[in-house]
């Protein structure tokens with residue numbers, strides 16, 4: 001009997017059930033599924049090892065070297081260095097690494113830029129605005145009015161002329177660009193000029209594309225007029241779950257920092273920081289190769305899905321320039337049914353509203369959103385994307401029994417067990433500690 005099975009037998013049943021479910025999750029999601037959730041990724045074994053440090057027990061309110069607690073001398077070094085590393089990756093920026101998520105980063109920036117009753121112009125929800133950009137989420141909680149920018153279906157992008165006119169007439173406190181459904185870069189320069197002309201700031205939510213920005217395969221919004229970049233650190237940027245705020249404006253950085261703490265974080269979950277530092281250094285050395293393969297894989301998957309008979313959005317524009325591919329499965333029963341069928345075959349995706357869906361289609365929207373960043377980290381290339389497209393066809397078009405496709409998916413996945421674009425150092429013995437094997 002292996003260590004794990006013996007340990008489970010000696011534990012109370014309620015605990016062994018939870019730990020067994022955790023072990024099964026690990027095996028299933030890391031070894032047996034094709035994960036195409038566009039907002040997820042995996043850290044390297046080195047980053048995972050760094051994540052499991054004593055810092056996860058400690059407190060360090062405040063900023064490095066100016067704390068409200070004793071015992072932080074090494075935490076200060078890590079936080080100071082990782083902020084600088086992230087700033088370098090963004091072409092020179094001041095970076096606050098304390099937000100514990102992208103939503104908290106947005107909350108702090110929105111609060112620093114606007115008071116209750118002010119207005120914000122944001123992308124439309126169906127075209128990918130994150131929930132924190134909306135009246136249902138953070139904007140609503142801060143009582144800032146949400147005003148949606150017009151979207152142009154032909155360019156699959158913000159309608160620049162109409163958005164500029166809207167900003168001129170609304171005179172918001174800030175404008176948000178960046179999205180969660182995101183195929184082509186938003187017009188940062190034009191919208192920044194319009195925002196600045198009415199005294200508004202431009203906030204760019206780069207959560208989905210941070211890894212592509214630092215890998216130089218997506219425009220850095222700070223180079224094109226955005227005043228501040230918010231992001232999570234675990235989507236295309238393959239770090240621990242968490243958030244950052246970056247800006248080149250020293251005075252804005254100070255104003256935002258005074259809101260981050262004490263208004264939106266007290267302690268900031270310190271164990272993220274060494275893992276974020278490892279990921280930042282990995283991205284410094286391997287980020288361009290990784291980001292390059294991500295965008296190649298996304299394009300290859302889009303083209304392959306189109307040739308397998310799927311309606312892939314963005315065809316006139318080359319399908320995608322990001323890590324995402326979007327398909328319309330309305331005629332195949334809708335996004336809800338399609339996502340569940342794919343899960344039966346161990347292919348994990350999420351259903352998604354499309355820009356032309358009515359907002360109340362949220363339970364069964366037309367679309368599926370696919371992201372290739374995690375499978376790229378596991379070493380997949382363009383040919384593998386073509387195999388994945390065949391699995392999609394078998395499940396959703398040919399209606400092959402998903403259990404039969406699942407067997408093929410599990411077999412296919414066996415070739416991809418090592419995280420790429422990282423150093424050849426593996427303190428976890430190929431994930432054994434994490435997998436609890």
Ligand code: DSN
Pocket residue numbers: 038039102130180
């Ligand atoms: N809602 C997440 C997503 O895009 O999947 C981001 O927080």
